[in-house]
Amino acid sequence: MSEITKELTQKFASDFKDNNKQNALQRGVVKNGIRASAENVSAQVNNVPVFSVDVKTGKVANQKQSGRCWMFAALNTFRHKMLNQFQLKDFELSQNYTFFWDKYEKANYFYENILATANQELTSRKVAFLLQTPQQDGGQWDMIVSIFQKYGVVPKTAMPESSNSSNSRELNTYLNKKLRKDATVLRRLVAEGKTPAEIQTVKAELLQEVYNFLAISLGTPPETFDFEYRDEEQAYHLERGLTPQTFYDKYIGVDLDDYVSIINAPTADKPYNQSYTVEMLGNVVGGKEVKYLNVAMDTFKKLAIAQLEQGESVWFGCDVGQSSTRDTGIMSLDAYDVNDLFDINFDMTKAERLDYGESLMTHAMVLTGVDLVDGQSTKWKVENSWGEKVGDKGFFVASDAWMDEYTYQIVVRKEFLTAEQLAAFEAEPTVLAPWDPMGALA
Template sequence: MTTLESLSGAELEGMRDRFEANPANRLAMNAVTSSGINPVAHNYDRARTLQRRFSVTVDNGKVTNQNRSGRCWLFSSLNVARFVAKQNLNIDQFEFSQNYAMYFDKLERVNYFMRDTAALVRAGEPVDSRLMRHMLGDVMGDGGQWTMAMNVYKKYGAVPKDFFPETASSKNTGEMDTQLRRLLHTAVAHMYAEPERIDEIVAQTVEAGHRMLTIHLGEPPKSFDWEWNDKDGNFHRDGEITPVEFWNKYVGSADLEGYVCLVDDPRAEHAKGKKIGIEHLGNVAGGDPTEYLNVPNQFMKDCVRRVLSEQGIPVWFGADCHPMMDRDGGAWATDLYEYDKVYDVDFDLDKEDRVRFGDSAMNHAMAFVGVDVADDGETTNRWRVENSWGEELADKGYFTMSDDWFTEYVYEVAVPKALLPAEYQAALSEPATMLPAWDPMGALA
């Protein structure tokens, strides 16, 4: 076993002396201990030049608020859908029930997890294997992907928020998720202890999950009476309609279910123009698999620009939202904070190394609703983003992203398949290269 070398008193004293020898260190310490790192490192010159004006803007109205939950992928996908619905209904304000979408996502995810782990237990997967430890540790979080959201809407549709409003647990999912996680951990333990009862344990656990979700989130409607006033003052009545009928009638025209997920996996061993997938990642058993087409980042930008400019519809995307973010001001730029100058440390990892060494992965989903395009019609300068953190932040909840930040920290976009050239269209019919469940490209928004 390798013996690790201890930090010696002489080394510590030397570091103290060198720290004291540079007056900039004490100045930085005084400022950061009083105000925190971000106000001190904030790049004033960059912040004031990151304008909130865009040559193309898609107005989606008042932003939504996911509160203390990780439902950003559902909120952002429904924000794209509500834009379509508002056009079809001829109304200014509308919001889908995110609680309804989460209810069925989690119910389906209980079933998916139980059947997936049951197959592993039957196959002799050790309980302490890397795969099983990952699955047990990652189960029942709130995060997800575009394809997973579409699986829910295709099977269960969607309802206006009034018909299935938020609850205490939908707005703050922590305790509910903890109890669901305990349910699934207990079930897996019982499957290992009593393999002859696996089918019975699966059925009992799915029913228990349904019961727990209904207690926390309420009982979702099977149908509802839909009537509304449009923005011209006209009254409309659809009568009784099911959630699936509502989704198909007011969102189906956009064919969101047919969209393709493009990702920028920067690792050299994963070729561009090829599909990748993540093992054991999904929510609806029998639904569409969670797969992506790996493409250059610039191609992703071009597709988003075209959708905004030519089709006038928001675009769902996933990113690593934390680096270089001014949360209150609503801004992202790669040089928005000068941490390197405050610390005198060279943070020189590129996108590939950040992914490879665990420094960056997708963790938040939002929607592009604007872009500033240069006079050449192709070069993009900055992007307008509809977030789901409420309207108290940023520009009434809308954020501004520099183009270079898109390059470095945006990992996924969902766009119409028709935008893909022939070689990419052909690649969609090829089998995906499957990556292990713990691969960073499987990170959920």
């Protein structure tokens, strides 16, 4: 290995000092920061928030200090349908309700994976992966489908937000502390040769503690509730004695099995037009398998456009922090010119970013519009879940080139797929490692 010599560092320092341009840049960046110094106004000029296809939506929601974007995005797609069908205004479904059941199910999923790997050493990569983050707020589309199908949904009035759902850091800290402690218990039972029945009895006791912890922290999920509202015409509506399942069936009525996850991962290990799943990725034991069809980006965008043109918004996952402005809500490759600022080439291909850990899906939002020029997409309207104080009243604009580089997943109806694409999706999937970037949780 070659060390850095004092003489080499002195040469670098001298070269920097003699460069007037770099000294001028230093003054600006030290005072204002990297992004503020590199921001391009042209990105706003080129991404005006006007779209030829624009799905009607209500106000944006706010996930606050939590990682529930994937839930908010899914519930927002339902909310869009309800707003139009029932003439609702400023209506939301309960994110706290789905949050409770997701945490509860993730605890059991963790326990089962700990038991499945109990004969492996603590230093094995799979065990270390499980213990690094026993559970977290994030998730995938198929995971929220599992929650909807098992537990239904409720309006926000039936289970409002709580302090710990709006700011989940403390809840996650103590729940993960408990789950790691419980992992020592379960692994010890396996090492002692306890029977599966004996182990499941202890696991049930641990799950009771999880339920108690969640109920104390988030509130108790309702088994029945009344749905009361006034529509935009001020007509009064009341329905009593609904369950989460009957509410879903009557007011949402979406057959979730009609939807598929489409990804764009242009890496050598994931050929296009094949299906994939990820080992140890999920939340509900016995629930819906996480599964994707990998396609080229032009196909990916055509599928999203087809659904938008039919008036239906699109759940999607991306790397939101890349080349995006939070205040103005612009996601564009020219949002910042950091290459010119530092005279360093930071560019990588999409495949390289995935392979080398520079990018993965970090956030889920909803595509609610697209601007088409001669049939080609130029920019996309994005409903975020960070409240109305960012972007254009909470809505963002993504340039088409940004979509190409930093969007990884969409969810669309099966009807938009060709027969060949549907067959590829339904084929036995290739199983990816738990730490594959396509296993990232939004």
